Amino acid sequence: xxxxxxxxxxxxxxxxxxxxxxxxxxxxxxxxxxxxxxxxxxxxxxxxxxxxxxxxxxxxxxxxxxxxxxxxxxxxxxxxxxxxxxxxxxxxxxxxxxxxxxxxxxxxxxxxxxxxxxxxxxxxxxxxxxxxxxxxxxxxxxxxxxxxxxxxxxxxxxxxxxxxxxx
Amino acid sequence: xxxxxxxxxxxxxxxxxxxxxxxxxxxxxxxxxxxxxxxxxxxxxxxxxxxxxxxxxxxxxxxxxxxxxxxxxxxxxxxxxxxxxxxxxxxxxxxxxxxxxxxxxxxxxxxxxxxxxxxxxxxxxxxxxxxxxxxxxxxxxxxxxxxxxxxxxxxxxxxxxxxxxxxxxxxxxxxxxxxxxxxxxxxxxxxxxxxxxxxxxxxxxxxxxxxxxxxxxxxxxxxxxxxxxxxxxxxxxxxxxxxxxxxxxxxxxxxxxxxxxxxxxxxxxxxxxxxxxxxxxxxxxxxxxxxxxxxxxxxxxxxxxxxxxxxxxxxxxxxxxxxxxxxxxxxxxxxxxxxxxxxxxxxxxxxxxxxxxxxxxxxxxxxxxxxxxxxxxxxxxxxxxxxxxxxxxxxxxxxxxxxxxxxxxxxxxxxxxxxxxxxxxxxxxxxxxxxxx
Ligand code: SF4
Numbered sequence: 001x002x003x004x005x006x007x008x009x010x011x012x013x014x015x016x017x018x019x020x021x022x023x024x025x026x027x028x029x030x031x032x033x034x035x036x037x038x039x040x041x042x043x044x045x046x047x048x049x050x051x052x053x054x055x056x057x058x059x060x061x062x063x064x065x066x067x068x069x070x071x072x073x074x075x076x077x078x079x080x081x082x083x084x085x086x087x088x089x090x091x092x093x094x095x096x097x098x099x100x101x102x103x104x105x106x107x108x109x110x111x112x113x114x115x116x117x118x119x120x121x122x123x124x125x126x127x128x129x130x131x132x133x134x135x136x137x138x139x140x141x142x143x144x145x146x147x148x149x150x151x152x153x154x155x156x157x158x159x160x161x162x163x164x165x166x167x
Numbered sequence: 168x169x170x171x172x173x174x175x176x177x178x179x180x181x182x183x184x185x186x187x188x189x190x191x192x193x194x195x196x197x198x199x200x201x202x203x204x205x206x207x208x209x210x211x212x213x214x215x216x217x218x219x220x221x222x223x224x225x226x227x228x229x230x231x232x233x234x235x236x237x238x239x240x241x242x243x244x245x246x247x248x249x250x251x252x253x254x255x256x257x258x259x260x261x262x263x264x265x266x267x268x269x270x271x272x273x274x275x276x277x278x279x280x281x282x283x284x285x286x287x288x289x290x291x292x293x294x295x296x297x298x299x300x301x302x303x304x305x306x307x308x309x310x311x312x313x314x315x316x317x318x319x320x321x322x323x324x325x326x327x328x329x330x331x332x333x334x335x336x337x338x339x340x341x342x343x344x345x346x347x348x349x350x351x352x353x354x355x356x357x358x359x360x361x362x363x364x365x366x367x368x369x370x371x372x373x374x375x376x377x378x379x380x381x382x383x384x385x386x387x388x389x390x391x392x393x394x395x396x397x398x399x400x401x402x403x404x405x406x407x408x409x410x411x412x413x414x415x416x417x418x419x420x421x422x423x424x425x426x427x428x429x430x431x432x433x434x435x436x437x438x439x440x441x442x443x444x445x446x447x448x449x450x451x452x453x454x455x456x457x458x459x460x461x462x463x464x465x466x467x468x469x470x471x472x473x474x475x476x477x478x479x480x481x482x483x484x485x486x487x488x489x490x491x492x493x494x495x496x497x498x499x500x501x502x503x504x505x506x507x508x509x510x511x512x513x514x515x516x517x518x519x520x521x522x523x524x525x526x527x528x529x530x531x532x533x534x535x536x537x538x539x540x541x542x543x544x545x546x547x548x549x550x551x552x553x554x555x556x557x558x559x560x561x562x563x564x565x566x567x568x569x570x571x572x573x574x575x576x577x578x579x580x581x582x583x584x585x586x587x588x589x590x591x592x593x594x595x596x597x598x599x600x601x602x603x604x
Contacts, residue, residue, distance in 0.1 A: 016354055016355070016456065018567045020565070020567040020568065020569050020570050021567065021568055021569060024547070024569050024572075024574075025546035025547050025548070025569075025570065025572075026546075026547040026548060026569075026572050028205070028546075030239070030241040030242065044568055044569040044574050063355055064354060064355040064358060064388065067354060067355065067388060068290065068386075068565060068567060069290050069546070069565075070288060070289055070290040070304040070305065070306055071205075072306040072307045072308060075306075090355065090358065092355075092358060092388055093358060093359045093388065093389075093390055094290060094304050094305065094306060097305065097306060097309065098306040098308070098309075101306055101308045101309060102306075102308065144192065146192045146320060155308070156308045156309065156312055157212055157215050157216055157308050157311065157312070160216045160217075160312055160315060160316070161215065161216050161217050164216060164217045164218060164315065165217055
């Protein structure tokens with residue numbers, strides 16, 4: 001069953017955070033998956049993150065989160081670290097796709113990004129399409145049905161596996 | 168009558184639909200699927216899908232370029248696994264280490280043609296906009312899905328039109344044009360958009376300049392870039408298509424033109440920008456963002472410790488020619504560099520042509536280092552990683568913190584001539600500032 005409500009502690013970052021600082025290029029051909037990815041998450045942006053992140057934590061960021069390379073580890077390193085949701089003012093195109101395809105929920109909500117502060121606990125509610133934080137409630141646009149289908153399946157590969165197995 | 172953008176026409180073609188609306192999600196069958204050293208990781212995801220055979224092996228193209236020759240055992244294992252997969256699956260378009268950078272090699276082999284749709288597990292796939300193809304980057308899972316099914320979902324993007332007027336002044340390059348667009352409209356100015364160039368200024372650009380421009384639109388956040396293909400493009404591709412396939416020149420020309428697409432004049436766009444090429448000047452992107460752009464004059468004199476000429480943005484013959492011209496005095500003698508200069512041609516073909524033209528001789532006489540055609544230190548894998556505290560001037564497309572492998576280094580981006588001049592002085596230098604002669 002797909003989770004409809006996420007509650008977690010916020011890590012807050014700025015605008016134009018690129019994939020090189022989320023997951024350094026020098027590891028891209030030697031580290032592909034598994035928990036070792038989480039150890040390098042946000043290594044060149046915030047060394048504290050990999051040390052203290054807890055499952056369920058939520059990243060809140062400014063515009064153009066994930067710009068730069070197409071490397072999927074910039075998504076999966078966060079998934080491995082237990083992050084399930086990123087709320088941003090906007091996402092780079094490939095990052096957005098990679099997130100959906102790996103079951104990481106990308107929420108676009110500039111108003112919430114302005115209101116939310118580092119360290120506070122927020123709720124992301126997919127039924128009401130709103131983010132609840134200390135400063136109030138902020139609505140976001142519902143996901144398109146095609147993307148919802150992928151997220152509900154747990155990502156593109158699980159969806160494909162089910163499809164191929166079903167003939 | 169409705170008017171359509173290039174993106175609408177290209178996606179409709181690849182989806183086998185008469186037309187598609189902007190904003191809708193459709194399934195396309197890409198003509199070409201590009202991957203490189205990351206194919207090893209894609210193979211593991213491919214296995215996860217449960218598929219055994221690649222659906223259309225002839226549509227794949229795989230290059231070994233990002234860490235080639237392999238710098239570590241781990242990298243070498245990746246390459247070995249990829250070679251095995253290529254043999255097992257009968258993938259014909261496979262390019263070994265030293266052949267060159269994926270975007271350059273697929274262009275040189277005419278493995279992508281105008282109007283076609285190529286998806287690449289590489290963020291610089293908008294490169295193929297240089298010839299009027301639809302090129303977009305995708306992630307590794309998506310590439311695994313394409314291998315398994317031959318298909319992928321795409322949302323039909325909005326279009327941003329950029330009209331180019333006039334022509335570039337002497338000493339101003341397509342790199343400066345790309346940096347101008349980034350500096351003026353910001354690194355997210357093209358996010359998710361099909362950036363479609365228009366205007367008579369396009370015709371003034373040669374093929375290499377078009378590649379540089381379309382390639383660097385990746386830093387603008389675009390889904391794809393597009394330059395309307397003309398005789399220059401068709402001719403360039405036809406020669407190479409004929410070489411690869413063995414067909415005659417007329418047949419080759421017919422093949423490369425047959426799917427060319429042009430947007431309708433009244434197609435809907437979110438905005439129309441105008442860039443007057445004649446007004447541009449040499450530019451530099453400063454650490455740590457490609458859109459942190461300043462005029463060369465504003466940063467000239469800053470100390471650098473290493474210079475790098477290469478990458479899919481600026482590693483072509485024309486780029487090496489411009490750099491060699493800076494290093495060669497009019498009396499035929501060669502200037503000497505004072506900081507390490509690493510030169511890595513974008514492909515073996517470029518290297519061969521640069522040898523024939525004497526550019527390689529000039530680089531070596533000047534004291535430069537020559538690397539195996541490929542990505543080199545562009546993304547910090549090997550062949551020129553800076554020390555902490557060092558400053559690099561590079562012809563690459565990205566200067567994010569840590570991009571070249573060292574967090575505590577700084578990278579400036581500029582055109583090849585400026586990088587060459589800076590290698591001579593050890594400071595960011597306009598080529599015209601070098602002593603006369
Ligand atoms: S040269 Fe650099 S930007 Fe181009 S494909 Fe290689 S790593 Fe990517």
